[in-house]
Amino acid sequence: MSRSWNQQDLGQENMTRTSTTESSSAGSDSSLSASFESLWEAIEETKGLIANGASPVAESRAFVQLLNEEVHRVTSSIEHEEKLQERFAKSLLSEIEGKADSPSYFRSQAKEIINSSLKLRNCVDKIKAALESIAASADETMDTECTTILAKKMSAHPWNAANSTLAVVLSDIFEGIRLLGASDKRASEGKWEAPSSFERSTTKYWVESSKLTDLLYTCVQEVPLLVYGKSGRLTTAKDIESLENDKLWKKLSTKISSVYFDSPSMSLYKDRIARKEGAQLLRARWYGRKPTGDENVFLELKTHHEKWIGATSVKERVTVMEKHMAAFLQRVKWNYSDAQSIVSEANPKMKKEELSKAASLLLRMHELVVQKDLVPCVRSVYRRAAFQASDSNALRLTLDKDVTMIDERSAPQGAWCLPEGTRIRSSMKKRVPFPVFEVKLAGSEMPGSLETLISNGVIIEAAKFSKFLTGAAAYNSDKIKVLPYWAENPAFKGIFLPTQRSNKQSYASSSPNSSATSTSSSSATTASELDMKNNCPSRRNQGLLDRFLTCCRSNKQHRIAPQKPARVEPKSYFANERTFIQWSSSALWLLTVAALIAERESEDGVTYLTNTGIALCVGSIMLLIHAIVTYFRRIRLMQTGNPNGYVDKVGPIVLTGVVFLGVVVLLAAKSKSVHANQGAGGLLRSEEGRCVLRSNEGVSALLYEPSDVAVDDENDLLLTVSLTHVFGHSKTDPMAPIRQLIDINGADLEGLTIAEGRIFALSEPDDASSVPMLFELAWQEDGGLLQVAQQFHLESNGGESSEGIAYVPGSTEHGGGGSLYIDKGLGQLNLYDLPPPAGDDSGSTRNLVRKDGLNRRLITSGLLDGKVGALYFFEGVMYILHDNDSVIRAWDLSTGSLISKISLPRVLEGQHQWEGIAIERNEAGTPGLRGSNDASSLTVHLTLDTPPQVWSFSVREGGQIGELIFPECAGVN
Numbered sequence: 001m002s003r004s005w006n007q008q009d010l011g012q013e014n015m016t017r018t019s020t021t022e023s024s025s026a027g028s029d030s031s032l033s034a035s036f037e038s039l040w041e042a043i044e045e046t047k048g049l050i051a052n053g054a055s056p057v058a059e060s061r062a063f064v065q066l067l068n069e070e071v072h073r074v075t076s077s078i079e080h081e082e083k084l085q086e087r088f089a090k091s092l093l094s095e096i097e098g099k100a101d102s103p104s105y106f107r108s109q110a111k112e113i114i115n116s117s118l119k120l121r122n123c124v125d126k127i128k129a130a131l132e133s134i135a136a137s138a139d140e141t142m143d144t145e146c147t148t149i150l151a152k153k154m155s156a157h158p159w160n161a162a163n164s165t166l167a168v169v170l171s172d173i174f175e176g177i178r179l180l181g182a183s184d185k186r187a188s189e190g191k192w193e194a195p196s197s198f199e200r201s202t203t204k205y206w207v208e209s210s211k212l213t214d215l216l217y218t219c220v221q222e223v224p225l226l227v228y229g230k231s232g233r234l235t236t237a238k239d240i241e242s243l244e245n246d247k248l249w250k251k252l253s254t255k256i257s258s259v260y261f262d263s264p265s266m267s268l269y270k271d272r273i274a275r276k277e278g279a280q281l282l283r284a285r286w287y288g289r290k291p292t293g294d295e296n297v298f299l300e301l302k303t304h305h306e307k308w309i310g311a312t313s314v315k316e317r318v319t320v321m322e323k324h325m326a327a328f329l330q331r332v333k334w335n336y337s338d339a340q341s342i343v344s345e346a347n348p349k350m351k352k353e354e355l356s357k358a359a360s361l362l363l364r365m366h367e368l369v370v371q372k373d374l375v376p377c378v379r380s381v382y383r384r385a386a387f388q389a390s391d392s393n394a395l396r397l398t399l400d401k402d403v404t405m406i407d408e409r410s411a412p413q414g415a416w417c418l419p420e421g422t423r424i425r426s427s428m429k430k431r432v433p434f435p436v437f438e439v440k441l442a443g444s445e446m447p448g449s450l451e452t453l454i455s456n457g458v459i460i461e462a463a464k465f466s467k468f469l470t471g472a473a474a475y476n477s478d479k480i481k482v483l484p485y486w487a488e489n490p491a492f493k494g495i496f497l498p499t500q501r502s503n504k505q506s507y508a509s510s511s512p513n514s515s516a517t518s519t520s521s522s523s524a525t526t527a528s529e530l531d532m533k534n535n536c537p538s539r540r541n542q543g544l545l546d547r548f549l550t551c552c553r554s555n556k557q558h559r560i561a562p563q564k565p566a567r568v569e570p571k572s573y574f575a576n577e578r579t580f581i582q583w584s585s586s587a588l589w590l591l592t593v594a595a596l597i598a599e600r601e602s603e604d605g606v607t608y609l610t611n612t613g614i615a616l617c618v619g620s621i622m623l624l625i626h627a628i629v630t631y632f633r634r635i636r637l638m639q640t641g642n643p644n645g646y647v648d649k650v651g652p653i654v655l656t657g658v659v660f661l662g663v664v665v666l667l668a669a670k671s672k673s674v675h676a677n678q679g680a681g682g683l684l685r686s687e688e689g690r691c692v693l694r695s696n697e698g699v700s701a702l703l704y705e706p707s708d709v710a711v712d713d714e715n716d717l718l719l720t721v722s723l724t725h726v727f728g729h730s731k732t733d734p735m736a737p738i739r740q741l742i743d744i745n746g747a748d749l750e751g752l753t754i755a756e757g758r759i760f761a762l763s764e765p766d767d768a769s770s771v772p773m774l775f776e777l778a779w780q781e782d783g784g785l786l787q788v789a790q791q792f793h794l795e796s797n798g799g800e801s802s803e804g805i806a807y808v809p810g811s812t813e814h815g816g817g818g819s820l821y822i823d824k825g826l827g828q829l830n831l832y833d834l835p836p837p838a839g840d841d842s843g844s845t846r847n848l849v850r851k852d853g854l855n856r857r858l859i860t861s862g863l864l865d866g867k868v869g870a871l872y873f874f875e876g877v878m879y880i881l882h883d884n885d886s887v888i889r890a891w892d893l894s895t896g897s898l899i900s901k902i903s904l905p906r907v908l909e910g911q912h913q914w915e916g917i918a919i920e921r922n923e924a925g926t927p928g929l930r931g932s933n934d935a936s937s938l939t940v941h942l943t944l945d946t947p948p949q950v951w952s953f954s955v956r957e958g959g960q961i962g963e964l965i966f967p968e969c970a971g972v973n
Contacts (some may be wrong), residue, residue, distance in 0.1 A: 022127035039134050042066055046142055060142045067146055071153055074127060075785065081120055082163045083243050089113050089169040090240040093233075096176040106703050110173045113166075121162055121213050157246060162213040164248030171220035171387075172235045177363060200393070200442035201312070205459035206434040209891045212399075212442040213459050215437060216248075217399050218449050219387040227252050228287065249401065253383040254399075256283045257418045258300075259408060259599060260468045261374040263327075266479045268372065269472045273482050273561050274303070274639065279304040281468055282368060284325065290420050291322040296346055299328070301365050306569065318358045318365070325416040331370055341365040364949055376408035378471030382436075394444040403432035405471035405495070430474055433491040436465065442613045462486065470495065477558070485563040521552040553615040562644065576634050583627035586655055590620040593662050596864070612665045619658035626651050683971045684905040684951075691905075694718070694729050694950040698737035706943035706950055707803065708752040708870050708916030710759070715783070718941055720916065720950060721749035721761055726777065726786055729950055742786040744775060750869065750918070755807035755818060755834055759786065762805040769796070771821070772802040774848060776838065789838040792848040794822060794830075801825035803915070806871035806878065807834070808893065819851075821878070823868040827860035829853060858896065863887075874919040877962040883913035890962030905951070906971035907944065916943035919964075940964060 007118030046059045056671040092109050131154075135146035155158065206216055221224075225234060225248070234252065242252075243888030260283045262268045271279035281302040291297055302315045310869030320328065324342045340359040344350070350358065368374065381404045387397040407428040411418050418424075437459055439450060452461050469484045474495045477483075487496040538821070542920040594616030630648055637645050686693045696704060706720040711731070718729040724747045730736035744763070759777040771793050778789040794802075804823035819831045859880065877899070878891045890900035904914050938955045956965040966972040 002864045010954070017949065020205075025686075035903065039070060039381065040137075043066065043134070043141060044136055056142065060144050063138060063142060064144060064146060064149065067138070067150070068768040071131065071150065074131075075153075075158065078120070078124055078158045079163075079402060082117075082158060082166070085113060085117055086166050086169065086243060087119070087161065089166055089173065090235065091178065093169055093235060094240055096173060097182070099771045106173065106177050106180070110177070114170065117162060117166060117217070118214065122161065128154060145896070153240060158596070159485065163208060164216065164246050165244045166212075167216040167220055168225060168247050168252060169235050170217060171225040172233045174221050175224040178312065200396075200440050202441075203439045203446075204462045205437040205439070205454075206462045206465070207399075207437050207459045209435065211458045212401075212435060215399065215453065216385075216487045218453055218458075219260060219399070222447050222449060223387045223389050223395055223397060226253065226386045226390065227387075228254060231390065248385055249383060253385045254287050255378060255381070256285065256287055256384050257381050258283045258467070259379045260377050260472065261369070262377040262472060264375055264479075266472065266476055268374070268378075269377075269476070270482070271486060272466065272482075273469060273705070275304060275306075275464075276305045277304070280368065282365060284416060290417075292420070293323050294321050295322070297322050297325055298363055301361070301368070305729070316361050316495075318343060319346045320359045320362065328366060328412055329369055329374065329414070329416050331373065332367050332445045333370060334363060336363055341367065343707060351455045351895070359830045374867045376411045376415070378468065378472060378475060379406040379408050379417060380404070380467040381406060385938060393442050395442075396438075396843070398438045400436040400438075403436055403467060405432070405467065405474060407432050407475045408473075409475060410764070430471075431496045432467070432495070434462075436462070436467075480558075482559045482561050485561050485731070488560055533611075567595045572638055576631060576638070580627050580631040583630070583651060583970035584624060587620045587623040590616055590623065590658055590662070594620060597662070597665060612661075614660055616658060619654065619661070623651070623654055626654060627971070632740060650685050682909050685969050687967070687969035690735045690967040692952045694734040694952065695736065696738060696948060696950075698736075699727065699740065699950055704738075704948040706916060706948055707750045707945060707946045708805075709918045709941045709943050709950065710752045710761075710917050711755050711920045711941070712754060712759070713920075715779075718918070718950065718952075719752055719754075719759065721752045722948070723748060725749070726752070726761060734952065742777060744788065747773065749775075749916075750803040751805035751823070752972070753805045753807045753820070753871075755810075755820065758789075758837070760805060760807070760820065762802060764802055773845075774805075774820075775824070776835070778838070791845050792835060793845060793847050794832070795847050801867065804829075804880070808873045808878070821854075821871055821873070823871065824853075825867075826856065826866055827863075827866040828856045829859065829868070829871075855896070859891075867965065869913060872917045872919055879917060879919065879962070881914060883915060886913065888917065888964070889966075892961070900958070900960060900964070902964045902966075903972050905942070905953070913945070914942050915945045917941070938964065940966075 042063055046063050049059050057303045061146075089110075096106055102939045131150055134149070134518070135150045138144050138146045157163065207712040227234060239247075241387055260281065265477065268279070268281060272281060283300050283302075285298045285677055286296075287299055296319050298317050300315060300317045302313070305312050320342055324346075325608040328342075336359060339362040339955055340355065343358045343362055346356055347355070349359065382400040382404055385401070387399075388395065397432050406418070406424060408417055410428070421555045439446065450459075454461065465486060466484065468484070468522060470492075473487065477496075483496055486492055496761050497658045594613045597616065630651065634646060685691065703723070703725075705722045706727075708721050710719045712719050712728075715728075716731045719741070720727045720729065724744050726741045726744075726749065728739040728741050744761075746763075748766070749761050750764050753760050761775045761777055763773040763775065765772050774791045774792040774794055776791070777786045779785075781788050801823055802823050804821075807818055818834045820834060821829050822832060824830050830850045832848050832853070833851055835848060837845075859868075863882060863885045865882065866886035867882060867884045868880055870881040872879045872881075876892070876894075878893050879888055880891065881888050881904075886904045888902040888904060889898055890902070891897070892899050920939050920941075922937055922939060938957060940953045942951050942953070943949070944951070953966055953970055955967070957963060
């Protein structure tokens with residue numbers, strides 16, 4: 001068998017340090033394949049012998065023996081090389097003592113030793129891979145168990161890790177280099193004492209066992225190895241003369257045990273996993289063997305603080321005797337003196353001020369026990385190597401190896417942990433798959449060498465990794481709903497319930513690298529979705545509904561906490577509330593627009609506007625529902641610390657869609673209106689005999705603003721009121737000049753009616769404090785002009801918008817007199833008895849008392865504005881012109897029912913509303929307007945205030961009472 005891997009100088013212990021460090025990797029790459037050539041040849045030879053009839057068992061045994069011999073030889077060579085490196089490191093340490101200069105020389109020599117050791121580890125890894133390949137091939141061709149045999153051998157030193165003794169020596173070397181030339185020797189001479197309160201930032205990392213050597217060598221270059229209770233150099237003069245095996249982990253590392261307490265409902269766990277402000281953790285810690293009686297136990301309380309509080313998270317510690325632990329967990333309230341006596345007994349030399357603080361801390365811890373009903377939950381056991389300067393807490397590095405979680409739920413009643421000697425079943429202990437490395441900074445920055453380890457993948461950040469959360473979740477899965485984010489890493493499969501996404505390609509590797517990249521975007525939803533996809537279909541023995549319900553229950557039971565939870569502050573909740581209010585305001589705005597669009601039906605009589613308004617109302621309601629759902633969803637995300645799911649992709653789309661729909665509908669309505677005007681007669685236009693615009697000759701347009709019109713058949717006139725004047729238009733000759741009939745000083749005439757041959761003009765009040773005036777006008781004896789016969793104050797008719805007046809004759813059968821219907825404003829119509837003719841006292845102003853009123857809400861129902869512009873009673877029908885709504889509505893006064901709606905003629909944009917109306921029936925067989933060929937038709941007179949115009953239309957009656965059909969020239973659809 002070839003022995004080409006052996007180095008010629010392995011046995012020469014008197015070689016120089018430089019030649020030794022360079023020799024460690026000699027032949028590691030070039031001769032690696034040749035090193036095990038004999039093993040490959042033996043496999044082929046054995047296959048041939050077995051094929052030719054040789055005994056498979058005998059030949060297989062021969063190969064296994066050959067493999068064992070080769071593994072033993074290589075193991076001895078590796079151990080020998082490690083001893084050489086250790087010896088030369090100790091030699092370098094001896095040279096440093098008494099030196100006062102040349103630190104660079106010793107640093108370069110120390111780094112050469114580190115490089116040599118790392119090269120040796122790289123060579124070992126390659127040899128290990130080659131041997132595993134050979135063993136796998138042998139198992140396949142000869143049906144051996146070489147892989148199992150090899151795995152057992154390589155689970156021990158030197159295959160699994162380097163000799164940690166070299167790290168201890170290197171720690172002393174670099175500490176000696178740091179002290180060269182320094183006048184202050186306190187760093188090596190002082191003893192470190194743990195503070196009672198810790199305020200520092202901690203970052204945790206995972207590291208694979210194969211990379212521990214790289215990490216150890218980096219740590220000792222930054223800060224020395226720290227062993228509690230020891231000071232000075234860790235490698236004594238006696239140690240230099242001898243060779244040690246794995247000194248760090250076997251002799252110098254500290255075994256640390258911590259019992260964590262929680263309530264039966266896991267309240268502390270739930271607060272910690274959610275990272276709530278003020279979340280606490282209580283544990284009892286000891287070092288080495290379990291203390292008894294008067295021996296000390298360290299009680300530690302960790303309190304988490306959010307950044308917005310302005311305080312950092314803190315760990316507080318108090319020392320008590322083990323014999324007091326049972327009383328500490330009892331549900332009996334203490335006072336300050338109880339806590340003080342326990343602390344003083346365990347700390348007899350403690351100063352008074354420190355004693356007071358420690359007693360207060362212990363009292364707070366006990367109050368937490370009583371309040372939360374805390375009991376032993378889980379224990380963590382591990383070996384810790386710490387690196388820290390003894391005179392400074394600025395930088396502390398710790399490496400925890402063989403981290404094991406033990407179930408403490410079966411602790412006897414009243415005991416604070418499992419008694420010493422308790423048999424720990426395999427189901428009661430679970431090991432964390434990676435060593436845990438912690439960097440603890442107190443005002444200092446992360447060393448550059450550690451940054452390099454992160455970038456090289458030697459250590460992988462495990463943010464907020466917690467031994468307590470790991471163990472508590474592993475043994476209390478029936479009491480919790482949220483697992484820590486590292487539960488998704490396949491390496492933790494043996495610790496947590498099978499909720500990991502182990503079938504995902506991103507977790508194909510069991511190294512911490514896969515977790516660091518993949519779990520950062522994990523969320524509860526994705527975990528549940530994968531469980532639904534992967535777990536549910538496998539339950540073939542259940543019905544479809546049963547499988548679905550089972551999966552839903554299991555998915556809701558356990559959720560994966562986010563690796564980087566959202567930062568939640570009180571202002572986050574306020575922002576959520578403000579966002580909800582903004583969405584609600586948008587919904588209310590849409591509701592208002594929807595109501596306005598729906599109301600347009602009353603004007604245009606088109607159903608699609610109402611349907612569109614209803615659709616927008618539904619959209620508004622949907623937006624409100626979305627707002628409230630999003631509000632509570634974000635509260636839940638903030639309470640669970642989930643950093644994902646805050647983006648709202650639905651709300652903006654719904655709002656934009658609804659607004660877009662509203663704009664499209666309004667544009668379509670406008671376009672329809674324009675097309676209607678163009679296709680169905682367009683806007684109002686003059687047409688002989690059908691749409692007649694009467695002449696304004698005889699009066700300036702600046703002084704003419706016709707507000708109402710009345711027909712005076714006896715004088716063949718159309719009477720109009722404008723400001724303080726009453727004018728007369730010729731009925732038969734539209735082009736005849738206007739005549740001014742009267743000027744009433746101080747009046748503002750808005751309405752006009754003729755009642756039983758008597759002319760009444762309605763004047764608006766000057767302001768809201770005054771009342772409207774009613775003037776009765778009479779023809780002078782020569783019949784050419786009008787004069788005021790009498791005037792009245794209208795009681796109960798105060799307001800500034802009284803514009804309409806109409807006379808309704810009384811019932812002849814019952815001998816009743818007629819009534820004046822006068823607009824009070826806002827659609828309110830008051831009724832007054834027709835005053836008697838003028839008498840001797842006609843010069844005085846009398847009061848006209850209101851006798852009744854009409855239902856305003858009924859009159860204005862379905863209208864956007866409801867303002868009344870004019871009234872006219874004709875043949876039993878009351879026509880009410882609503883100028884702002886551009887519609888005439890016909891009412892049956894006897895039944896109070898709306899019998900017809902007539903759209904007013906369309907005028908150009910910028911022109912004001914129609915203000916007055918009068919209707920007359922043409923005698924049978926005679927034309928209504930000059931040039932009209934329509935017999936038995938109606939003539940409707942309308943006044944437009946701006947520009948001042950009086951129009952007369954030849955109108956047909958519709959199929960129902962009160963329906964008026966304007967000609968096409970009026971531009972009415």
